[in-house]
Amino acid sequence: YTISSIGYSDNGTYKCLAKNNVNGSEKEDAKSDDIEVSSQVKASFSNVGEKEVSYGSNYQITCGVEGGKAPHKVTFVTPTSGTLIWQSASSSNSLQCNTVDNVE
Numbered sequence: 001y002t003i004s005s006i007g008y009s010d011n012g013t014y015k016c017l018a019k020n021n022v023n024g025s026e027k028e029d030a031k032s033d034d035i036e037v038s039s040q041v042k043a044s045f046s047n048v049g050e051k052e053v054s055y056g057s058n059y060q061i062t063c064g065v066e067g068g069k070a071p072h073k074v075t076f077v078t079p080t081s082g083t084l085i086w087q088s089a090s091s092s093n094s095l096q097c098n099t100v101d102n103v104e
Helices: none
Strands: 012-022 025-035 042-046 058-066 073-078 080-089 094-102
Touching: 058 073
Parallel strands: none
Antiparallel strands: 012 025, 042 058, 058 094, 073 080
16 A cells, blocks of 8 residues: 555554454454654745835744644744744644834
């Protein structure tokens, strides 16, 4: 059996049950294994295309993480707000974090 394009929804326990009649008596054996799908962690920024921003305006940056093993944690370091940390409590395989800074 081949799982095509495996994804996170394919995580779980897989079981194999074998049965056979031997001398008029049914025999069976079972094996199971837990499979956990993983991938490389990818960090991303969005809304950072503008390098020059008007003085006093708000500037929103979205930092994200995708892939890897949940739960995710994002550490975001800024020159004005210091270190901000977000952590996902869910089993989702992505986390998006927003910060808004006043440009001074």
